[in-house]
Every structure is written in structure tokens, then in C-alpha cells.
Amino acid sequence: MNxxxxxxxxxxxNEACLKCFGHRVEAPLTETESRLLYTRIFEETGLIVxxxxxxxxxxxxxxxxxxxxxxxxxATLDTLSRYVLGxxxxxxxxxxxxxxxxxxxxxWREEWMREKMAPPEAPGNGGIxxxxxxxxxxxxxxxxxxxxxxxxxxxxxxxxxALPGExxxxxxxxSEDSMAARGWMVVSKDTAYxxxxxxxxxxxxxxxxKGDNWPDPAQQPVIHNLVMRRIPCDCFTLELxxxxxxxxxxxxxxxxxxxxxxxxxxxxxxxxxxxxxFNGVYPRSxxxxxxxxxxxxxxxxxxxxxxxxxLFSTDTLRTNPLLxxxxxxxxxxxxxxxxxxxxxxxDGILENSSFKEVASHSFPMEPRYAGLFAIKGFVDSAAExxxxxxxxxxxxxxxxx
Numbered sequence: 001m002n003x004x005x006x007x008x009x010x011x012x013x014n015e016a017c018l019k020c021f022g023h024r025v026e027a028p029l030t031e032t033e034s035r036l037l038y039t040r041i042f043e044e045t046g047l048i049v050x051x052x053x054x055x056x057x058x059x060x061x062x063x064x065x066x067x068x069x070x071x072x073x074x075a076t077l078d079t080l081s082r083y084v085l086g087x088x089x090x091x092x093x094x095x096x097x098x099x100x101x102x103x104x105x106x107x108w109r110e111e112w113m114r115e116k117m118a119p120p121e122a123p124g125n126g127g128i129x130x131x132x133x134x135x136x137x138x139x140x141x142x143x144x145x146x147x148x149x150x151x152x153x154x155x156x157x158x159x160x161x162a163l164p165g166e167x168x169x170x171x172x173x174x175s176e177d178s179m180a181a182r183g184w185m186v187v188s189k190d191t192a193y194x195x196x197x198x199x200x201x202x203x204x205x206x207x208x209x210k211g212d213n214w215p216d217p218a219q220q221p222v223i224h225n226l227v228m229r230r231i232p233c234d235c236f237t238l239e240l241x242x243x244x245x246x247x248x249x250x251x252x253x254x255x256x257x258x259x260x261x262x263x264x265x266x267x268x269x270x271x272x273x274x275x276x277x278f279n280g281v282y283p284r285s286x287x288x289x290x291x292x293x294x295x296x297x298x299x300x301x302x303x304x305x306x307x308x309x310x311l312f313s314t315d316t317l318r319t320n321p322l323l324x325x326x327x328x329x330x331x332x333x334x335x336x337x338x339x340x341x342x343x344x345x346x347d348g349i350l351e352n353s354s355f356k357e358v359a360s361h362s363f364p365m366e367p368r369y370a371g372l373f374a375i376k377g378f379v380d381s382a383a384e385x386x387x388x389x390x391x392x393x394x395x396x397x398x399x400x401x
Contacts, residue, residue: 233396254387
């Protein structure tokens with residue numbers, strides 16, 4: 001890289017760190033910080049800059065050693081620029097097809113050069129006008145900061161439960177802009193299946209894609225098209241409604257994931273409706289069950305199954321096909337008070353069938369995200385079937401009620 005590119009890269013990496021960590025970074029990143037920045041870039045852009053490369057770049061930017069240089073590719077510079085500039089989510093094949101000229105890097109570089117090469121202000125009216133303009137910008141900035149502080153204070157009160165919050169979504173608007181405006185984000189996007197999310201009007205359609213968050217040393221946890229939103233309170237009630245979700249092959253499932261983070265590395269609780277005919281050595285009839293598992297996070301060993309409720313056996317459904325109507329409207333509810341989680345389930349021909357308690361369990365976790373998911377585990381034998389979600393709600397309430 002020439003001197004201009006090096007300067008633009010240093011400024012770009014500084015901005016990426018500021019966006020990720022919320023403050024200026026002045027020392028090389030640790031391995032944990034490098035992995036966090038790697039995750040944030042991937043979640044927001046769909047593109048990868050390796051954690052090891054990020055750590056090396058941080059040494060180059062924040063603790064330069066004479067003779068030691070880094071030469072990131074233009075693709076890497078474009079990925080960092082996409083992250084800093086808030087570009088739309090994409091994939092590497094899509095970028096090569098539609099933006100192989102790496103426009104975000106050159107846009108960043110040009111804007112950085114323009115700012116750096118701007119001449120100093122000349123005295124006179126022009127300088128006075130520019131000062132007045134900056135003064136007006138300062139006041140606008142001050143007002144913005146004041147509003148942010150007020151909103152932040154209200155958010156703090158909201159998190160403590162003094163102002164109960166309510167969120168409802170019937171998924172009638174599924175454009176990416178509309179969903180983002182309502183607080184949803186998509187993690188590990190599979191573009192081909194994500195484009196099918198609006199197949200049925202009034203429902204968010206997810207497909208049971210290959211992936212899982214079940215702790216497994218042989219597999220990295222991943223849930224494709226995981227639709228997440230932040231939980232802004234400590235005590236809450238979540239509710240999720242399905243439209244005729246009837247899994248028919250092993251490990252096909254859909255439900256709610258409560259998680260401490262968006263990277264599937266922290267503590268979590270997963271509640272799902274799934275199909276299972278696996279019983280070790282001996283074959284058995286298949287069952288549609290409700291299952292809830294908890295995990296202490298990556299590297300913590302086996303999860304704990306806290307609920308296992310058989311709903312219907314396939315033999316029973318085969319001999320009494322009218323029972324399928326009971327699966328036309330299924331729903332999950334999770335209530336959290338302190339470290340106590342209460343899990344409820346409802347099904348029936350009518351949408352307003354009553355909930356019944358399945359389990360009540362204490363688990364030391366403060367979930368910060370709720371995720372809607374559909375998976376089939378790490379198997380190839382099961383098909384990718386649709387799971388249609390017709391309703392979601394989140395109600396925040398004061399703890400200790």
C-alpha cells in the first residue's frame with residue numbers, strides 16, 4: 001500500500017474499533033477483542049475478516065514496529081468500510097457479482113482524503129460563516145446528546161420495570177427495512193431461504209435449515225436466518241404463535257432461543273416443537289414433542305433438558321388424522337421473574353386455546369436477546385420444511401410481581 005492507503009486504512013480500522021467497542025482504542029486488541037470485532041463484522045456485513053488478521057492489524061495500527069507492515073487486500077478494506085459505513089448485508093458471492101469493484105473502500109478512501117486535504121479556513125466573512133455553521137452544528141449536536149441522555153434515562157427506567165414495555169408483531173410487513181425499524185436483526189443469513197420469508201401473507205416463514213446450537217466439540221454452533229431482537233428488561237413474558245407447524249423428520253424443530261449474546265457462545269435456553277424418533281439402538285415410533293434445554297455456553301459440556309413433553313405420536317396421528325387439527329394453532333410462552341423461567345404451551349383448532357404449564361425452572365441467566373429459529377440439526381437426511389410464525393409478543397414487567 002502507498003502512504004495514502006496506509007493512512008486511510010489506519011483511520012478506517014480506528015473507526016471500526018470505535019463502532020464495535022464504543023470508545024477509542026489505543027492499544028493492540030486482545031484475542032477476545034479480536035474475536036468480538038470479527039463477530040460484529042460478520043453479523044452486520046455477512047463477510048469475514050479473520051480474527052487473527054484483525055489482531056495483526058491492531059498491532060500495525062496501534063503499536064507499529066519498524067519494518068513490520070500489513071498489506072490487507074482490497075476485499076478486506078472493502079469489508080471494513082462496509083462495516084463502518086453501515087452497508088446492506090451481503091455474501092461473498094453476491095459481492096463478487098454486484099460489487100466486485102469494492103466501492104465502499106474507495107468511497108471511504110476518497111472521503112478521508114477530502115477531509116484530510118481540506119484547506120484551512122481563510123479569515124473573513126467565509127471563515128465567520130463557517131464558524132457560525134459549526135456553532136449551529138454544535139447546538140444541534142448538543143440537542144441530540146441531550147435527547148439521547150433523556151432516552152437513555154427512560155430506557156434505564158424501562159429496563160428496571162417501572163415503565164412496562166409492550167411489543168407486538170403479526171408479521172404483515174416483512175421488508176428488511178421494516179423489520180429493522182421494528183428492532184429485528186437476522187444472524188447468519190442464508191439469502192436463498194431468507195428471500196422466502198414472506199411466502200405466506202401474515203406469517204414470517206423460516207425453514208428448518210442445517211445447523212444447531214447444541215454444544216458439540218465437532219461442530220461450530222450456527223443457526224441460519226436466526227431472527228433476533230434485544231430484550232430490554234430483566235423480567236418479561238414472551239409469546240410465539242405458529243401456523244400449522246408439524247415436523248415430520250428427525251430434529252426438524254422451531255421455537256424461541258433466549259441468549260446472552262448473538263454469537264451463540266453465552267448461556268442460553270431453547271424452547272422448541274420438534275420431531276424425534278431416535279432412541280439409540282432400538283427403533284421406536286416418532287413423536288412430536290415440546291423440548292426445552294439450557295446451556296452454560298461454549299465449552300461448558302452437555303446441555304440440560306428441563307422439559308420434554310410428548311404432544312402426539314405419529315402412530316396416533318396416523319390412526320386419528322383429525323388430531324392434526326389440534327396442531328393448526330400451536331403457541332409457546334416463556335415467563336421470567338428473577339432467575340425463574342416458566343414455560344407454557346397451547347394448541348388446538350381455535351387460536352385462543354388456553355396455555356398449560358409445562359415446566360418451571362431456575363436458571364442463572366440474564367438473556368439479552370430473543371431469537372426465532374427453525375433448524376434440523378447437523379443432518380442431511382431431513383428436509384428443509386417451512387415453519388410459519390404468525391405472532392410474537394414481548395411484555396416487560398416489574399420484577400418481584
